[in-house]
Amino acid sequence: xxxxxxxFIGIKSPNPFWLxxxxxxxxxxxxxxxxxxGWGGVVWxxxxxxxxxxxxxxxxxxxxxxxxxxxxxxxxNIELITDRPLRQNLEEIARVKKDYPDRAIIVSLMVxxxxxxxxxxxxxxxxxxxDGIELNFGCPHGMAERGMGSAVGQVPEYIEMVxxxxxxxxxxxxxxxxxxxxxxxxxxxxxxxxxxxxxxSLINTINSITSVDLDAMSxxxxxxxxxxxxxxxxxxxxxxxxxxxxxxxxxxxxxxxxISGIGGVxxxxxxxxxxxxxxxxxxxxxAVMTYGFKIVEEMIAGLSQWMDxxxxxSVDQFVGMAVPNVTDWQYLNLNFITKAVINQDxxxxxxxxxxxxxxxxxxxxxxxxxRVFSVKDDECVACNLCVNVCPVDGCITMKELPAxxxxxxxxxxxxxxxxxxxxxPNNPSQSTCAPGAD
Amino acid sequence: xxxxQMTPGVAPGRLPTETYSNNFADLHAPxxxxxxxxxxxRCYFCYDAPCQTACPTEIDIPMxxxxxxxxxxxxxxxxxxxxxxxxxxxxxxxxxxxxxEEVCVREVAEGKPVExxxxxxxxxxxxxxxxVHPFTRAAATGKKVAVVGAGPAGLACAHRLAMxxxxxxxxxxxxxxxxxxxxxxxxxxxxxxxxHREVDWLLQIGGITIEYGKRLGDGMSLxxxxxxxxxxxxxxxxxxxxxxxxxxxxxxxxxxxxxFISDLRQAGDMSKLAVGRNVVVIGGGMTAVDAxxxxxxxxxxxxxxxxxxxxxxxxxxxxxxxxxxxxGVRIIYNAQPVAMHxxxxxxxxxxxxxxxxxxxxxxxxxxxxxxxxxxxxxxxxTLEGAPDGxxxxxxxxxxxxxxxxxxxxVWAGGDCASGGDDLTVTAVAEGRDxxxxxxxxxxx
Numbered sequence: 069x070x071x072x073x074x075x076f077i078g079i080k081s082p083n084p085f086w087l088x089x090x091x092x093x094x095x096x097x098x099x100x101x102x103x104x105x106g107w108g109g110v111v112w113x114x115x116x117x118x119x120x121x122x123x124x125x126x127x128x129x130x131x132x133x134x135x136x137x138x139x140x141x142x143x144x145n146i147e148l149i150t151d152r153p154l155r156q157n158l159e160e161i162a163r164v165k166k167d168y169p170d171r172a173i174i175v176s177l178m179v180x181x182x183x184x185x186x187x188x189x190x191x192x193x194x195x196x197x198x199d200g201i202e203l204n205f206g207c208p209h210g211m212a213e214r215g216m217g218s219a220v221g222q223v224p225e226y227i228e229m230v231x232x233x234x235x236x237x238x239x240x241x242x243x244x245x246x247x248x249x250x251x252x253x254x255x256x257x258x259x260x261x262x263x264x265x266x267x268x269s270l271i272n273t274i275n276s277i278t279s280v281d282l283d284a285m286s287x288x289x290x291x292x293x294x295x296x297x298x299x300x301x302x303x304x305x306x307x308x309x310x311x312x313x314x315x316x317x318x319x320x321x322x323x324x325x326x327i328s329g330i331g332g333v334x335x336x337x338x339x340x341x342x343x344x345x346x347x348x349x350x351x352x353x354x355a356v357m358t359y360g361f362k363i364v365e366e367m368i369a370g371l372s373q374w375m376d377x378x379x380x381x382s383v384d385q386f387v388g389m390a391v392p393n394v395t396d397w398q399y400l401n402l403n404f405i406t407k408a409v410i411n412q413d414x415x416x417x418x419x420x421x422x423x424x425x426x427x428x429x430x431x432x433x434x435x436x437x438x439r440v441f442s443v444k445d446d447e448c449v450a451c452n453l454c455v456n457v458c459p460v461d462g463c464i465t466m467k468e469l470p471a472x473x474x475x476x477x478x479x480x481x482x483x484x485x486x487x488x489x490x491x492x493p494n495n496p497s498q499s500t501c502a503p504g505a506d
Numbered sequence: 507x508x509x510x511q512m513t514p515g516v517a518p519g520r521l522p523t524e525t526y527s528n529n530f531a532d533l534h535a536p537x538x539x540x541x542x543x544x545x546x547x548r549c550y551f552c553y554d555a556p557c558q559t560a561c562p563t564e565i566d567i568p569m570x571x572x573x574x575x576x577x578x579x580x581x582x583x584x585x586x587x588x589x590x591x592x593x594x595x596x597x598x599x600x601x602x603x604x605x606x607e608e609v610c611v612r613e614v615a616e617g618k619p620v621e622x623x624x625x626x627x628x629x630x631x632x633x634x635x636x637x638v639h640p641f642t643r644a645a646a647t648g649k650k651v652a653v654v655g656a657g658p659a660g661l662a663c664a665h666r667l668a669m670x671x672x673x674x675x676x677x678x679x680x681x682x683x684x685x686x687x688x689x690x691x692x693x694x695x696x697x698x699x700x701x702h703r704e705v706d707w708l709l710q711i712g713g714i715t716i717e718y719g720k721r722l723g724d725g726m727s728l729x730x731x732x733x734x735x736x737x738x739x740x741x742x743x744x745x746x747x748x749x750x751x752x753x754x755x756x757x758x759x760x761x762x763x764x765x766f767i768s769d770l771r772q773a774g775d776m777s778k779l780a781v782g783r784n785v786v787v788i789g790g791g792m793t794a795v796d797a798x799x800x801x802x803x804x805x806x807x808x809x810x811x812x813x814x815x816x817x818x819x820x821x822x823x824x825x826x827x828x829x830x831x832x833x834g835v836r837i838i839y840n841a842q843p844v845a846m847h848x849x850x851x852x853x854x855x856x857x858x859x860x861x862x863x864x865x866x867x868x869x870x871x872x873x874x875x876x877x878x879x880x881x882x883x884x885x886x887x888t889l890e891g892a893p894d895g896x897x898x899x900x901x902x903x904x905x906x907x908x909x910x911x912x913x914x915x916v917w918a919g920g921d922c923a924s925g926g927d928d929l930t931v932t933a934v935a936e937g938r939d940x941x942x943x944x945x946x947x948x949x950x
Contacts, residue, residue, distance in 0.1 A: 136547040416615040419553030439556065459550050460615065 070375035071382050072368060074108060076348040077241045077266040077326050079199045081108035081172040084383050085339065085367050088330050088351035089113050089176035089202060089245075092361075094150060096160035100167070105361035106368060109172025111269075111351060114149035114204045115157050117179040117189055122148045122211075128289035131278035131298060140358050142304030144276045146289060146296060148210045149178050154192075162196040173197075174243065178204040178216050181226055183233050190238040200241040203230060205256070206272020208249050208299045218272065221247035224259030231263025243328060246270040246312075248305075253312040257322045268316065269328035269351060271309045273299025302354035306332030310345055314394045317346030334363075336370025343383060344390035398489040405475050405482050406450040406466040408432070408443045414463035415441060421454035421464060429453050446476040511783065511807040515851075516759060516879050518780040520805025526776040529803035533694040533829075534624060542628040545621045546575035550611060557606035557622055562927070562935040563590035567606060567622055574629055583633035584640040586626055591665045591938070592658055594634055594704050595687050596931045597627035598695045601792075603825040605931070634703070639710035644671035649948045652677065652731045655741035656716055657685020658930045659920025661708055662937030663739045663944075668713035670945045675735070676714060679721030685743055685920075687930065689768040692796040694803070696771075721891065728893035732915055737944045740903060740911065740918035741937060744928075746890035750788070750883055754846030763787065763797035763884035770800055782879030785809045786855045788843055789884030791821035797882045798835045809835045810876050812857055814842040814867060844873055846881060855881050889922055899924060909940030917944055 074084040086109040087093050087102055094113040102110060116122060124147055133142040150157055165173050175198045179185040193201060205221030212219040220226045227244060234242045244260035246253065248271040257268050275297045277287040287295030309331020316322045329342030334355040342350050355363055371383075380386050410421070410433075417439040425433040432447035433454060443454075455464045469475060471484035489495055509517045521529070537545060549571040557567040565586050573582035586593035602608075602623040610619035633640065649672045653660045656678035664674040682688050687701040709716075720726055722742065731738045747762045749755065759782065773779050781804040787794050790813035798811045811830060813820055817839050820827060827837060841857035848854065855878040858869040889901050897904045897912035902924040909917040919936030926932035 137544055138547075416611040417552075417556065418550045418611040419555075420550060423553035435554075439554075 070372045070380060072108075072372060072375075074349050074383055076172075076328065077200070077243070079109070079172045079174070079241060080170070081349070082170060083108035083364075083368055084343070084349035084371075085109075085364050086111060086172060086174070086328070086349060086351045087356065088353040089174075089204065090353040090357070091147065092353060092356050095152065095157075096164055099160075099164050099173075102356075102361050103164075103168045103171050106364045107171070107361065108349075109174065109199075111174040111176050111202050112157070112161055112198070114176040114178045114207070115154055115189070115193070116149050117185055118154050121151045121153055124148055124151050125291050127291040131288040132302075133278055133304065140354075141302060142276075142278065142300055143302045143354050143357065144273070144278045144289075144298035144300040146209050146298040149176075149204070149207070154189075158192055158196050161193075161198055165197040165199075172199050174200045174202050176202045176204050176245070178207070178211060181215060181220055181230060186230060186233045187237050190234060194238050194240055198240065200243060200266075201234065201238065202243040202245050202269060203234060204245055204272075205230075206245045206247040206270075206299075208247060208273060208275045209297060218247035218249050221245075221256055221272070222250055224255045227256050227259040228263035231260050231265045235264040241266040243267045243269050245272055245330075247272045248308060248312055248331075249275050253315050254319045254322060257316045257319070257325060261322055261325050265325070267326035267328055267348070268322075269330055270316070271305065271312055271331045273301045274305055274308065276300035301332065302358075303332045303334050306334075306338060310341060313342060313347060314345045314391065317388055317391045318394050336367045336374065339367060339371060340374060340386075341390075343387055345394070346388040346391050348387055349383075400488060401486050402489065402492060403483050403485055403487045405469045407445050407448045407469065408450060408452075408454050408464055409467045410441055410443060410454075410464050411462070412440065414460050416460055416463075417441070418459060420457045420459065424453050424457045448477065509805075511805050514783055514879070516780045516782045519777045520781065520783075520807075521777070523777050525805075526803075530693050530697070530776055532697050533692075534627075536631060537621070537624050537628045542574055542579075542625060545625055546571050548612060549575070549620045552611055556609035556611065557620075560605045560609045561589075562605070562929065562932045563593075563596070563938070564935075565589045565593065565626070567626075570629060571620065571622070571625055574625060579629050579632045580636070580638070580640075582629040586630055587633075587640060589938075590931065590934050591662055591708055592687070592704065592930065592934045593626060594630040594707075595658070595696065595701065596934065597623050597630055598700070599687075599691055600931050601823050601826070601929065604823045634707050637707075639707060641665075641669050641711055643669055643711060643713055646673070647671040647949065649673070649736040650675065650734075651737045651739065651944060651948075652735040653739045653741060654678075654722055654731070655685060655743055655920065655922075656680075656683035656705070657741055657743050657920055657933065658687060659923075659933035659937035659940075660685070660739065660741035661705065662934040663741065663917075663919065663941045664714050664937075665708055665711055666938050666941030667944060668711045670941070672713070672736075672945070672948070674714045676716045677720040677726065678716065678718055679724070681718055683716050683718075685741075689771055690764065690793070690796075691771070691930075692767070692800055693771055693776075694800075722893050723891050728895055728913070728916065732913070736915075736948055738916045739909075739937070739940055739944065740893070740896070740916065740922060741920040741933070742889075742891065742922045744887035744889055744921045746888035747883065748886040748888060750843060750846075750885065752843045752845050754848065754852065757846050757848050758851035759848070759879055760846055760852050760881045760883065763789065763793050763882040764887065766882055767793065767796055767800065770804075776804060779804055781806050783807045784877040785880045785882065786876055786878040787811045787882045787884055788855075789813065789882075789886070790815065790819070791884060791886070792826060793887075794882075794884035795822045795826045795830050795835075797884055799830050799833050801880070801882070802833045802835055806880075808877070810838060810878075811835055812838045812841050812843070812855075812876070814840065814860055815862055816840055819862075838874075838876075841874065842867070842869065846878075847875070852878055852881055854878055887921070892922070908943035909936055910943065 072083040089111040093110045129147045207217030211217040244265040279288045329347030330351040339350045469482045551568045570582040570585040607619035613619035653676040683705045684701040785801040785806040787798040844856045903918040905923045917940040920933035
């Protein structure tokens with residue numbers, strides 16, 4: 069049985085599954101139940117400075133998009149940071165940590181970009197016995213209008229400055245949570261690193277309007293006839309999150325910066341993918357907001373089984389293993405040639421591959437009078453669209469053509485030599501010595 | 507002492523009164539909005555969808571299901587009605603298990619098709635309940651068409667002709683329109699007077715007059731109709747039934763299943779309908795199943811369906827056979843009627859077991875007697891009263907692909923015409939297509 073024990077920047081937890089800073093971690097009641105359910109750690113919902121707490125709207129805070137059977141694929145929210153008094157949160161954090169010493173409790177923080185504000189809150193947080201702090205530079209709604217959250221995360225200089233204050237006034241590990249609402253995720257990550265951050269966590273939510281009420285002509289979620297952009301999360305954002313994680317992991321300057329992966333983690337597999345792209349652990353929110361705390365059992369069992377099957381005995385063994393294979397387009401092997409193959413035994417003859425290929429791609433699928441669908445190798449460019457639209461998993465696959473075989477589309481023999489765009493004759497700026505994949 | 511299932515002979519009120527409404531309630535409850543959304547989500551929107559190809563009226567099934575899933579239920583209904591104006595009844599009575607749902611790719615993949623029939627009912631019910639009729643008539647053509655028979659074929663033909671601007675007169679021998687929708691078909695497939703409501707809704711198109719109590723040969727001839735109208739569509743159905751021709755077939759209690767079903771459909775109070783303690787139904791088609799199941803639902807103690815050939819040859823689908831057995835009907839295969847026994851009224855039906863080799867049916871010599879207070883004959887219907895002047899072949903009015911008979915200006919469709927499966931949906935397709943050809947002919 070694989071050992072799922074996690075040690076992320078010195079913070080230990082029995083497994084790499086943490087709950088992200090969000091409604092599920094807003095209070096003692098929830099966090100105790102999360103720990104009882106098996107979660108390895110929590111990032112306590114963001115605390116603000118002492119004084120009258122923020123207020124939330126009293127109408128809908130969430131909007132969603134759905135897949136088939138109303139499966140929630142994406143969720144957005146306009147909730148602010150905790151709306152409970154700072155003192156109450158601190159007392160609860162201290163109590164829970166005392167009762168669950170083996171679990172990780174990280175405290176998410178968001179106070180104004182003033183040294184005094186940070187200098188004030190850091191010691192009281194540290195006094196709770198929490199294991200670390202996470203700087204919320206990500207929330208894109210509400211607090212950003214007040215110069216906090218993503219308003220900080222969008223300015224690398226601010227990130228560096230605040231991170232430095234936190235390292236100066238607090239001995240706890242500092243995780244900087246990044247907003248995806250920027251053009252190049254590497255810049256804020258580099259700034260966090262310069263400020264002395266122990267890790268970054270990403271992604272926070274994405275600016276979004278999930279839908280429009282066509283009667284009220286207002287974005288959703290709608291408050292008294294008006295709406296505002298919210299932060300988008302859930303399975304739909306996972307591809308964006310994975311790319312941003314990979315960008316940081318393969319950036320020379322930030323390659324050694326630990327990452328806590330966030331963004332649509334719903335199953336053990338999602339978690340394994342984030343970890344393979346360089347994350348030391350993962351944080352989950354939307355999945356528990358959809359299904360409840362219990363899903364962690366599937367995550368633990370699934371990751372454990374997969375690790376056993378692969379022969380990994382600890383999570384560290386595969387952290388970042390996929391990173392070397394993330395490259396630039398220009399280094400992809402243009403001599404690698406595949407063709408779609410439809411397994412006729414698995415095919416249920418829905419014809420979606422045909423409609424997709426015939427109407428929108430390369431007219432490379434043939435349909436017989438009795439609904440047998442087959443690939444025309446002389447037209448197939450191996451785009452994979454048929455694989456993606458087929459409702460039967462594994463029915464259509466991509467078969468690699470072995471060296472020496474003629475590609476019927478181009479009429480040329482397949483070579484086993486690596487050849488990329490940089491050395492391609494059509495490239496106006498081709499180099500004579502083609503470098504290998506970075 | 508009230509009657510019970512054990513009361514000898516033929517008697518009404520064998521069940522507690524409240525049981526009847528349960529027994530004759532909708533066979534399949536309508537989908538609610540949530541169920542419909544879940545069911546619609548399962549459709550893959552197949553290319554050149556097999557379900558659509560399998561539908562005799564070629565309803566664009568993937569499109570109407572997509573319209574349901576995007577919240578446009580009325581549009582979904584319009585998609586259905588554009589191809590099949592009796593889409594409401596077909597949603598209830600179509601043997602979907604041998605048509606659209608049989609070829610659904612999810613049936614192939616999972617053995618569980620998209621519930622096309624129930625989704626169709628969901629959509630058509632919603633539009634019909636709103637009272638909206640989604641079609642309007644084209645400018646009047648000044649042409650008049652006579653339609654003989656107000657069953658599915660006649661109504662579909664009349665509606666399409668009316669849409670195209672023709673004036674239509676529909677003649678029917680019975681007191682109500684609908685044909686087998688009204689007088690045939692098990693009651694639990696058409697509850698709440700649906701057949702009648704559907705006709706009223708269909709007639710909202712305008713331009714259709716129905717004349718009741720009129721049938722060919724009864725003061726009305728095809729020659730007169732041809733002379734008085736620009737075109738004639740014959741949809742007279744199969745008015746006769748095959749005779750048993752076995753000893754004792756004239757005994758009391760030996761009756762045609764279609765009459766039993768018709769009486770049952772028109773009955774206001776099921777508890778007043780008499781049914782035998784022991785019922786035997788002879789035949790293997792839908793009529794036989796409908797008679798057998800409904801006998802059981804009326805309170806018969808034993809109901810036995812006897813079919814002369816094997817299970818695989820039975821016209822009633824496996825689904826219908828299972829419906830019958832689930833209601834407590836016993837099905838005996840490979841037995842043919844020999845004689846009905848009794849004094850004045852039947853009390854036993856005698857059968858000889860059969861075997862089939864190379865398509866030829868042979869009696870084995872071994873016989874069996876089954877207690878029977880009532881014997882329902884469901885051994886096939888026949889064309890009755892086909893007018894002179896149209897060619898009849900193998901018991902059906904001969905028509906070409908466009909529904910034209912051998913007589914100029916006369917079309918035919920539905921059960922009375924050659925081709926097709928004698929299903930409601932086939933009749934609708936034939937009526938519609940004949941109307942399209944009549945229109946093209948009249949406007950040429």
